[in-house]
Amino acid sequence: MSANGIGASPARVGGIGRVTGSQLYVADIRLQDVLHVKLVTLDCARARIVSIDTSAAEQVPGVRLVMTAAELPQPVPRFGPQFSDRPVLAVGETKYHGEPVAAVAAETKDAAEEAARLVWVEYEELPAIFSIAAALDPASPLVQDPAIRPNDPLAGTNVLREHRFGWGDVDAVAASADLVVENTYTFPMVTHFAIEPHGFMAAPDGDGIAVWSTIQHPNWLQKIIATILGLPLAKVRVFAPDPGGGFGGKQHAKLEPLVAFMALETGRPCRLILTLDETFQAVRRSSTEVRVRAGFRSDGRLVFRDIEANYLVGAYADIADRTVSKGGYASSGPYRVPAVRIVARSILSHTTPSTAFRGFGNPQPIWAVESNMDEAARALGIDPLEIRLRNLARRGEAFNPSDTPADGDWEQTVRRAAELIGWGSPLPPGRGRGIAVGMKSGPTTGLSYSTVRLLVDGSVIVYAGTSDMGQGARTVFAQIAAQELGAPIEWITVVMGDTAVVPYDQQTSASRSTVLMGNAVLAACRDVQAKLRAMAARLHGVDEAQVVVQRGVVRLPGRDLPILDILKPGLGRLGGELIGNGEMRKDAEPDHPLGGSAAFYEFNCTAVEAEVDEGTGDITLLRHVTVSDVGKALNPLQARGQDEGAAIQGLGHTLMEHYIYDEKGRIRNLGAIDYRIPTSMDLPLELHSEIVENGDGPGPYGSKGMSEGSLLCVAPAVAAAVRDATGVVIRDLPLTPERVWRALQERPTP
Amino acid sequence: MTAMIPIQVTVNGRARALVVATHHTLLDVLRDDLGLTGTKECCLVGECGACTVMLDGRVVDSCLVLAVEADRAQVTTVEGLAHDGHLSPLQQAFLDKGAAQCGFCIPGQLMAAHALLAENPHPTIPEILEGLAGNLCRCAGYQQISEAVLAAAEAADR
Numbered sequence: 001m002s003a004n005g006i007g008a009s010p011a012r013v014g015g016i017g018r019v020t021g022s023q024l025y026v027a028d029i030r031l032q033d034v035l036h037v038k039l040v041t042l043d044c045a046r047a048r049i050v051s052i053d054t055s056a057a058e059q060v061p062g063v064r065l066v067m068t069a070a071e072l073p074q075p076v077p078r079f080g081p082q083f084s085d086r087p088v089l090a091v092g093e094t095k096y097h098g099e100p101v102a103a104v105a106a107e108t109k110d111a112a113e114e115a116a117r118l119v120w121v122e123y124e125e126l127p128a129i130f131s132i133a134a135a136l137d138p139a140s141p142l143v144q145d146p147a148i149r150p151n152d153p154l155a156g157t158n159v160l161r162e163h164r165f166g167w168g169d170v171d172a173v174a175a176s177a178d179l180v181v182e183n184t185y186t187f188p189m190v191t192h193f194a195i196e197p198h199g200f201m202a203a204p205d206g207d208g209i210a211v212w213s214t215i216q217h218p219n220w221l222q223k224i225i226a227t228i229l230g231l232p233l234a235k236v237r238v239f240a241p242d243p244g245g246g247f248g249g250k251q252h253a254k255l256e257p258l259v260a261f262m263a264l265e266t267g268r269p270c271r272l273i274l275t276l277d278e279t280f281q282a283v284r285r286s287s288t289e290v291r292v293r294a295g296f297r298s299d300g301r302l303v304f305r306d307i308e309a310n311y312l313v314g315a316y317a318d319i320a321d322r323t324v325s326k327g328g329y330a331s332s333g334p335y336r337v338p339a340v341r342i343v344a345r346s347i348l349s350h351t352t353p354s355t356a357f358r359g360f361g362n363p364q365p366i367w368a369v370e371s372n373m374d375e376a377a378r379a380l381g382i383d384p385l386e387i388r389l390r391n392l393a394r395r396g397e398a399f400n401p402s403d404t405p406a407d408g409d410w411e412q413t414v415r416r417a418a419e420l421i422g423w424g425s426p427l428p429p430g431r432g433r434g435i436a437v438g439m440k441s442g443p444t445t446g447l448s449y450s451t452v453r454l455l456v457d458g459s460v461i462v463y464a465g466t467s468d469m470g471q472g473a474r475t476v477f478a479q480i481a482a483q484e485l486g487a488p489i490e491w492i493t494v495v496m497g498d499t500a501v502v503p504y505d506q507q508t509s510a511s512r513s514t515v516l517m518g519n520a521v522l523a524a525c526r527d528v529q530a531k532l533r534a535m536a537a538r539l540h541g542v543d544e545a546q547v548v549v550q551r552g553v554v555r556l557p558g559r560d561l562p563i564l565d566i567l568k569p570g571l572g573r574l575g576g577e578l579i580g581n582g583e584m585r586k587d588a589e590p591d592h593p594l595g596g597s598a599a600f601y602e603f604n605c606t607a608v609e610a611e612v613d614e615g616t617g618d619i620t621l622l623r624h625v626t627v628s629d630v631g632k633a634l635n636p637l638q639a640r641g642q643d644e645g646a647a648i649q650g651l652g653h654t655l656m657e658h659y660i661y662d663e664k665g666r667i668r669n670l671g672a673i674d675y676r677i678p679t680s681m682d683l684p685l686e687l688h689s690e691i692v693e694n695g696d697g698p699g700p701y702g703s704k705g706m707s708e709g710s711l712l713c714v715a716p717a718v719a720a721a722v723r724d725a726t727g728v729v730i731r732d733l734p735l736t737p738e739r740v741w742r743a744l745q746e747r748p749t750p
Numbered sequence: 751m752t753a754m755i756p757i758q759v760t761v762n763g764r765a766r767a768l769v770v771a772t773h774h775t776l777l778d779v780l781r782d783d784l785g786l787t788g789t790k791e792c793c794l795v796g797e798c799g800a801c802t803v804m805l806d807g808r809v810v811d812s813c814l815v816l817a818v819e820a821d822r823a824q825v826t827t828v829e830g831l832a833h834d835g836h837l838s839p840l841q842q843a844f845l846d847k848g849a850a851q852c853g854f855c856i857p858g859q860l861m862a863a864h865a866l867l868a869e870n871p872h873p874t875i876p877e878i879l880e881g882l883a884g885n886l887c888r889c890a891g892y893q894q895i896s897e898a899v900l901a902a903a904e905a906a907d908r
Contacts, residue, residue, distance in 0.1 A: 011846070012845065015853075016837070018856050019837065019850055020831070021787070025790075027791065028787035109782075110752065192888070196792070196852070196854040197791075244852050245852040246852075469852050470853070640894070641889070642851075644894070649888070672797035673793075679892075680882045680883050680895070681880065683879065
């Protein structure tokens, strides 16, 4: 291990900008001659737009454009990552509270805000649906016009997609179960609440357009903008400065197409920085009802799992349906289950479009299935740790017949978490413990390119299209280059976030970047090494096969030279550089239920010790242990930050976070005062994270992806501890004091 | 018409004369008039702490202070923490402990921590957690942030 290289924790690349305030996020970038944009929205979810009068708004000094759907190309373009269903501006009818019906561009923010208030929209409020039950009622209105879903047999319903997965014959084996446990568990609507609200800018750029966005997937945005504007990709330049937190909410295009049209219409740069409240109306996680029916033998071994997961997605699909299929598909967990039947539905509603959110559709069924397992353990008189160990897949076991076999020693992770929490040791009265496991499939497909330039002085520039939104990808890529090319980390620059400069990367999601882009960076470094080998062979008159390049050293027969001793003479009087290219591809598998098998699994075990205030229902977490199998931590300090952060973020949906909708479909707790996320005061009294490193991942040096694992099973672990402490079983999240208190009141007296 | 008022404010030791709109906040003026974008904008209701600055030695949410209220005041922002190109011990500790992840809340965290240490140079971890309770971090790096503040306090003793 070197001070800079793999397994070390050098200071974050980009860290100095973050602690001095010089890091430029989208909202910090000032474009010359910019116009400020403000959205016009209605005060209800669903309404028929009768007319829009922009005349008063246009009279406001400084206003340059009031854009309505009528000013857009007709029919109004629609876009989306999975379905092209989201219009640039609402067409005829709004579908959720906060959907823009018009937008104002003005010389100042004040003028834009004033004019937006003066856009007079006459509208007729229409009946709308905000729940799964209402959406599935045949008497309810359709959220989407069937015309935008041609050739879709479900277009006449509010079910966007119904996914069926499984193996074995549940009905045939059900009779052999000694115990069947069936319950329904609900998971709330929560929002990402990145501290950086979403922001978008666009400007005419020669014969093309430049777009700045808080986006996680700049190349995907480039494709959306190019398609919608009819431009070649090369004429759409996307700048994606490091996002100030993403968590999935910033994966896909939202308002960039609108701002792009406004920039082209005005011929000037346009800037739309959302407020936090507007960001709440832009992104959320799908709320979910999961019914689990599971059969067990008397020794605790699973016989079958029969799972129905209904996810309430929003008015437009965004990437929500993919979270439904991926989360539903993995819902039988990391266990050996002879027969599995899963149905997962994405159900449309007149609410904020839900999208990817750390855990990507998995935390919802994990909450249900892990809680169900605890209920079975109690009925069978088996310890919750023991029932999990009896069912857990062993390394190499094809626990899901159509997918990647178990790729880790998962039992080791579970046993370590149990050891750390002191599982089985006596507890004082009023305290309880809970343990749960979470597993998530990594990326199913992927394509990442990287270019690495070794400059004449030995310094290095790495190009990687990943977005560094806090996970520390820049640092990890720099460490890989330091390890392979011998440069100190201070001599390495990592360039990201500019589609005109940085090679293509599919996306930053699914904890993929260390593995997929990391392998591309590694391959590019190895390409540079190959050129160094050829250079050394030429300079020293040896066969190329006799030369080895390793960690900044060129090994020739009989002697080792620093890279620079080959590079400088090899490049000669004109100088120059060596350029390496790397590619990492994980191809689609058309016959796979998800279109591709898991590149790796994120596996976590969480164990907590809790105490409940019987008078208030308030839960105190005395200890919270989270153990993740990461393969190999390339940067242990950053890995710890990701694990602890995901664990605490998981406490949000477990204990406090949920949207509250009113009868008009407005989010009542919009903004930071009424929507609580964990603060420093909500930390468990003791939070301990550990990693398991067996070097068994597909990424560089045996790494796996690792940024979501410790969020996955926080809720079932905490609920199990509450049950252990108080005897009450709660099947609805979040476990607010009120909910816990009510459950305590209803507890049967012994 | 927007009413405009002249103010004089000293920001990070530099005296500035400005004419500001009466409804604009100190946050607006720092970011939009002075180009000091290190101070961040998030909730605008004084809950998230991203816009935390020091105003005459007090820690404030600059989104809740009208710019005119800062007339003749001393303001310190995150840009004022480093001196002569050297990071402050607090900034260095944030780097060393991995406390800055996405970084968006960090200027506010640093200013709140700066104020905390000015008032209580030897805080315990519970005192640090309480002192930073008004600064949200969605990366939830609270544990590493509090370790950084503790390390900075200890470094000041050496």
